[in-house]
Amino acid sequence: MKVMIAETAGFCFGVKRAVDLAFSNTNEANTFTYGPIIHNEVVTQALEQKGVYAIDEMEGHDIKRLIIRSHGVSPEVYDQSKEKGIEVLDATCPYVRKIHCYVRDYDAKGYHIIVAGNVAHPEIQGINGWAHGKCIIVKDAEELSQMALPEGKFLLVAQTTYKKEVVDQMRAYLDKQHIEYEYINTICNATKERQEEAALLSQKVDCMLVLGSPKSANTKKLFEICAANSKRSFCVQGAQEITADMFNGCETIGITAGASTPQIVIDGVLDFINKLE
Numbered sequence: 349m350k351v352m353i354a355e356t357a358g359f360c361f362g363v364k365r366a367v368d369l370a371f372s373n374t375n376e377a378n379t380f381t382y383g384p385i386i387h388n389e390v391v392t393q394a395l396e397q398k399g400v401y402a403i404d405e406m407e408g409h410d411i412k413r414l415i416i417r418s419h420g421v422s423p424e425v426y427d428q429s430k431e432k433g434i435e436v437l438d439a440t441c442p443y444v445r446k447i448h449c450y451v452r453d454y455d456a457k458g459y460h461i462i463v464a465g466n467v468a469h470p471e472i473q474g475i476n477g478w479a480h481g482k483c484i485i486v487k488d489a490e491e492l493s494q495m496a497l498p499e500g501k502f503l504l505v506a507q508t509t510y511k512k513e514v515v516d517q518m519r520a521y522l523d524k525q526h527i528e529y530e531y532i533n534t535i536c537n538a539t540k541e542r543q544e545e546a547a548l549l550s551q552k553v554d555c556m557l558v559l560g561s562p563k564s565a566n567t568k569k570l571f572e573i574c575a576a577n578s579k580r581s582f583c584v585q586g587a588q589e590i591t592a593d594m595f596n597g598c599e600t601i602g603i604t605a606g607a608s609t610p611q612i613v614i615d616g617v618l619d620f621i622n623k624l625e
């Protein structure tokens with residue numbers, strides 16, 4: 349069987365940076381990550397074995413060092429850490445950091461900030477904090493059209509992993525309403541590139557494996573894309589969920605993986621397949 353692995357499979361730049369930072373700082377007790385470093389149990393359990401646990405809030409923990417994941421946080425987390433004498437190890441993705449700066453600066457200039465994104469996502473909650481919680485968070489053009497926007501100047505930015513088409517529809521709505529706004533493209537290409545490659549690869553192969561946690565939104569999206577092209581697509585967390593009969597009659601297998609899937613999982617699956625031959 350021929351195995352084709354997507355070049356974009358696995359960690360994006362920002363996630364790799366955060367995971368590397370976490371694993372290189374397991375030597376001191378009372379080190380925590382603010383939220384799971386990524387949505388992958390293999391990684392979070394490996395960190396727990398080294399004594400680094402995820403916390404959702406700072407209260408109730410004896411924290412010496414706090415690792416900020418790639419999603420970033422609101423300024424309150426830095427302020428509270430400073431007050432409590434906690435050392436912050438900051439793995440906020442530089443692309444997310446840029447959004448924090450835009451939001452902070454435009455808020456200071458009196459703009460209203462519209463953020464295209466999922467209100468429950470930690471990245472959006474962090475971004476909102478940089479405008480003192482005043483961001484207008486909107487999931488799509490329809491929701492935007494139902495809002496009574498205030499008077500004044502607007503800045504439009506988006507969650508880094510948001511779909512460009514959704515933001516384009518929001519822009520079209522604002523244009524149609526003659527609402528003046530500045531737009532800064534904050535969408536990260538890592539997601540788009542991974543999805544485009546998965547779409548192409550799943551059309552070429554007899555069987556497609558999407559590796560990642562069912563809790564990872566981008567893994568689920570990759571699986572949806574692959575399943576639309578190939579009925580023989582499987583979403584698995586690792587080699588332990590693969591059986592030989594998945595590949596019955598297959599000559600080519602494609603593999604991609606979500607942005608939070610570690611290389612060790614991809615290698616384990618490759619080993620499994622190689623042993624079948």
Ligand code: F3S
Binds near residue numbers: 361418443508536538
């Ligand atoms: Fe950063 Fe883009 Fe990954 S924003 S965390 S490199 S998906």
